Amino acid sequence: MIHGNHASTAPTGTRVVMTGAGGNMGRGLAPRLLAAGYQLTLSDRKPVDGLDAEARFAAADVQTGEGLQAVMVDADILVHLPALHGIHVVDHIEREFWDLNVNGTFRTLQAAIDAGVRKVVWLSSQAWHEPNDVYGFTKVIGEQLLDYHRVRHGISYVAVRPASLVPWTDWARDYGRGLLYERVDRNDVLDAIVSSVDYVASNDNGLVLDALHPDAVPAADLAEWKLDPIGTADRLFPGARAIVQRFGLDISAPPVKPSKLGWTETGYAPSRDFGTWIDQVTGLSDDQVKARTSNY
Numbered sequence: 001m002i003h004g005n006h007a008s009t010a011p012t013g014t015r016v017v018m019t020g021a022g023g024n025m026g027r028g029l030a031p032r033l034l035a036a037g038y039q040l041t042l043s044d045r046k047p048v049d050g051l052d053a054e055a056r057f058a059a060a061d062v063q064t065g066e067g068l069q070a071v072m073v074d075a076d077i078l079v080h081l082p083a084l085h086g087i088h089v090v091d092h093i094e095r096e097f098w099d100l101n102v103n104g105t106f107r108t109l110q111a112a113i114d115a116g117v118r119k120v121v122w123l124s125s126q127a128w129h130e131p132n133d134v135y136g137f138t139k140v141i142g143e144q145l146l147d148y149h150r151v152r153h154g155i156s157y158v159a160v161r162p163a164s165l166v167p168w169t170d171w172a173r174d175y176g177r178g179l180l181y182e183r184v185d186r187n188d189v190l191d192a193i194v195s196s197v198d199y200v201a202s203n204d205n206g207l208v209l210d211a212l213h214p215d216a217v218p219a220a221d222l223a224e225w226k227l228d229p230i231g232t233a234d235r236l237f238p239g240a241r242a243i244v245q246r247f248g249l250d251i252s253a254p255p256v257k258p259s260k261l262g263w264t265e266t267g268y269a270p271s272r273d274f275g276t277w278i279d280q281v282t283g284l285s286d287d288q289v290k291a292r293t294s295n296y
């Protein structure tokens with residue numbers, strides 16, 4: 001099965017258990033992992049809406065540990081998703097972040113070890129680079145928990161660090177322009193996670209994977225971008241001039257070069273960039289563009 005540029009094939013009979021399966025990432029991952037041939041146990045606090053008939057469901061609370069043992073039965077690979085996010089800092093206190101993101105990860109890793117599960121894909125974040133923010137801090141601790149369990153208990157893992165994929169409200173300003181800077185397309189992140197599952201299935205080590213937008217702007221063009229952003233954008237992404245001017249996009253800052261930890265090892269090859277967005281938006285009317293809503 002090919003998603004983006006990654007062809008995924010599961011080792012026969014490999015069972016993936018996914019905690020937090022009812023959320024944004026889980027809903028996108030389940031059909032992809034099934035299509036790749038993985039057997040699936042989905043877990044969340046409550047049954048997952050629209051559960052695929054081929055998947056098993058087992059309720060568990062990763063924070064209290066209730067139900068976790070049953071979830072791990074027959075599992076080979078754990079994909080652990082539950083977390084409070086950066087957007088939750090406004091209405092959740094630090095202790096709540098600690099309880100779900102840190103204790104929830106620790107409890108789930110311990111349940112995995114108890115059940116003989118030795119392969120883990122864990123969702124970190126680019127917020128890992130901001131350890132003085134409570135969300136980023138829990139991602140730093142989480143990656144340390146993974147490495148502790150690698151050294152002490154022999155797990156192998158991939159810590160996936162996505163950039164922002166929060167649902168967008170303005171397709172041009174938030175999503176399209178964002179692909180030059182802080183944002184990554186959700187489908188590329190889902191590809192990154194599937195690549196990570198494939199990777200841990202057949203490797204025994206610890207790895208970080210930067211789930212970022214494609215490296216679409218050569219380093220040699222960044223200096224020119226500073227002098228002539230629109231002209232450089234139009235040369236690299238034909239049609240960009242008209243779209244940037246039409247939507248009044250501020251692209252004066254040079255694009256962000258993605259860090260590529262783990263790309264070679266996992267085969268992660270993101271494919272949705274500013275240029276693919278320009279191609280999509282060119283030819284649409286203003287009303288059609290305005291009518292676009294984030295479908296997740």
Ligand SMILES: NC(=O)c1ccc[n+]([C@@H]2O[C@H](COP(=O)([O-])OP(=O)(O)OC[C@H]3O[C@@H](n4cnc5c(N)ncnc54)[C@H](O)[C@@H]3O)[C@@H](O)[C@H]2O)c1
Nearest residue numbers: 020022023024025045061062063082083123125162165166
């Ligand atoms: N969405 C982003 O922009 C983004 C970016 C970077 C990293 N991440 C990371 O990706 C992971 C998944 O994100 P998402 O967008 O799918 O999150 P989400 O909030 O959409 O889903 C989280 C799921 O976890 C479940 N959950 C919450 N508490 C639980 C508990 N105590 N026990 C069991 N399940 C519980 C929720 O019911 C929900 O279904 C998170 O670790 C997040 O930090 C997300």
